[in-house]
Amino acid sequence: MNMATSNAQVDEVGAEDGPLYEARRKIYPIAVHGRFRKIKWALLAITLGIYYLLPFVRWDRGPNAPSQAVLVDLANGRFYFFFIEIWPQEFYYLTGLLILAALVLFLMNAVAGRIWCGYLCPQTVWTDLFQAIERMVEGDPRERREKLKHASRAQRAFEAASKHTLWLMVAWWTGGAWVLYFADAPTLVMQLLKGEGPAIAYVWIGILTFTTYVLAGHMREQVCTYMCPWPRIQAALTDEYALNVTYRYDRGEPRGSFKKTQALKLQGLPGGDCVDCNQCVAACPTGVDIREGLQLGCIQCGLCIDACDTVMKKINRPTGLIAYDTDMNVQARQQGRPTVTRLLRARTVLYAALIVVVGGIMLTTLATRGYEGLSVIHDRNPLFVQLSDGSIRNAYTLRLVNKELSSRQFQIAVEGVPDATVEVVGGVPDAQGRPVVAVGPDQTYEARVLVSTHARLPENASLGITFHATDIEGGRTASAPDHFKGP
Template sequence: MTQLEELVRQSEVKPATPPSPPPPDDDIDDIPLYAARRKIYPQSVHGTFRRIKWAVLLITLGIYYFLPFVRWDRGPNAPSQAVLIDFPNRRFYFFFIELWPQEIYYLTGLLVLAAIGLFLMNALAGRVWCGYLCPQTVWTDLYMAIERFTEGDRREHMKREAAKWTLETYARKGAKHFLWLMVAWWTGGAWVLYFADAPTLVKELATGEAPFVAYAWIGILTVTTYALAGHLREQVCLYMCPWPRIQAALTDEYALNVTYRYDRGEPRMSAKKAEQLKAQGQHVGDCVDCLQCVHVCPTGIDIRQGSQLGCIQCGLCIDACNNIMAKLGRPRDLIAYDTDLNIKARQEGRQPSYNLIRPRTLLYAAIIAIAGGVMLYTLATRDSEGISVIHDRNPMFVRLSDGSLRNGYTIRIVNKQLKSRDFIVAVDGLPSSLVDFVGLPPRADGRQLVSVGPDQTKEVRVLVTDYSDVPPAASTTVLFSLIDADSGAVAQVRDHFFGSERR
């Protein structure tokens, strides 16, 4: 029997079973709130969307697992890892970008871009993030591939599960779980490599010299990856992930979703029955009820029942249906990315339309462009030096024995470059004042040369004394300037000189 004949045999229409009568009122309390989980055995499939998913899997996991080993030369006194979250030195490195803790707003901007990007994807093609890019989907795809490699495809796997377990069954399951654990272990190991020099940490992990926190996080991520991708799978999408509920509130009627085109598929029946009815001049649908779209679904839903919470828009049912349609000589895309509006338009004899560019998508794209542009501009024009001033709080000012007023400040100088630099610190704003840099020789012009080491900060204690004959105001603005002695770059900040109205 050929594969096509087998599919036709499976698709023969079976008499519908009558619905069960409702339970008596006394038994309602015994009905469970949630149905027991039905184990899903997804079948392998070949096609366009499956190839796209394989490409996304290889690219994303390749980046995740091997990016810590990529080197980037930043010169002396700097780490050479391309992507590094350096907690001890409070730095984040991403190739040529170096971020300090006070630049956390860049992380906020990235989160905003990620959220709006998710909204844009949803407005264009529904839960396309869930179907292709979500980490749960990517790792689950990998785990399913390992499962098929060790235990066979859907039919073979189900047959082994139903039969009495043999030594071969235990061996296959043991190999599967061993490979699952190895993937989970390397997933946790790759994560910690982003927080230290990767080659060095790998050596320390192998010799038992790594810090305990590294082993702890590897263990945590190994367990979570093994549990989520290997065992919970679709349960994460159905019960744990909030995005399906949020996505339903953000979508509209123009977003493309994986859709069963019932205007073309109904009434569904077996291929043999359809040929008989066609010969009689009756209308028949293209769907042969082969259930291939259900068998390949990673969450086990039937897309022909309409939009459902379990559908992650992965498109595997499209590939499965297209393969069947090709074998039967029928048009492709009985299941496709489409909208209910287009189905109704075809039923009414109108041309379908695809409105990808509309106010919603333009607004999301504009927000991404503006936020990304602002971040790039600030990143390109940011200073490599900085100055901040903290005024003494108690007391706000001191009156000296000669009647003059003195304010104290703590100046913090920031050198973001990887070399030592000399800065000129200037204090201006009072017509007659004496600026005393504590621990440094006093200068009459209110300026002082301060050296700051590479990639360091330095605090300088400054006492400003006003000795003018004219009583100062209760608060006078004082300008603190930081000038690079070599390049002349200037950073400035303003503070206040406090005093009384009268002497």
């Protein structure tokens, strides 16, 4: 086969099969009304209300502590969530939260597919808001098509400018709200308005303004279809009992116009309830035709259900032609078998149990955690010193943590070394001569501690030793193990 023939065949195949990549078409979903649309509006209001307003909620923690209810204090290494304060040493709580979030996502997927994507995903929430602004300014897709024919260029330009201005304002406040979680919100707002805010705040506001404007205003369904990995992951986590937005083809097929279907039914011939109005496609934010089956682009938002139910009511047919169901149930109805809905099954019970276990562990550790901490580092060079009086001395660096909002004094003691004496370098003993370390409110303090003993030790001794730091007033004790070395 010569090259010319080969190229001709390639061209012929390309002409028959079409281009490898389909050109992107813009999707402008129509406005629908119904229970799922109401649920989405309610969740949008709740989630965005929390996100935008939470930085301004105050919480009195007493003196020497910030009064913002939710605050990530990077400068001091603290995370505040109402009455909870997390230190850097307690990073495992964040790990636990991420595990809980993953398990909740798995449970949601096992129960009803991608309901996270359809109702709570930030991309979905902000896209819904941007589309609402678009409809408010320019009208529904039908109105926009009419304006293209009749409205003047000046009107269309004004509406487009108004829409993008409102989009940018929402995007700007989205970025602005994010940085308010990292500083005192009222103070930072005033600094930003005066142009006196930290440079990093302006940088992040700019980044988040740009990403929100582009992703929610322009890319929209492209993020769900091409950028998000979850549609591809969730396919491995679902099963045949998971509820999904489903076109009940057992009832809808064969589809046809209302008049044609009515005529078929009068003749005793089969006719489906689907009137092929395409309202389900027009309402879909990702442009999916749910009648073609479950697809990667479907985010399970239920808007096609509302659109279809509206049409069914107008033509006096039962609603639920599109509903949360399973393909297994559709086939069962076709064969005259009873349908099965199993929300409680091994998969969902396991996820729920893991959520309870992980959440219980986190709550238990949070409720029983101490407000003091102690860690010990042994001097490496030298490991020990033999003094002129024959005693053996080891040196340590103790780091004490005081998580309370008032100053505390800790008595230092050791256990495991016979006849040991403890000295805090630079410290001032209390009235009873006990070695004491003072730690300020919500602070850490490093103390140099010398432990000596006159006791006779075995050769190459390495004794287990435990340090105790006891709050003189509260009586609570923090302990940390180490070793005492000898010749």
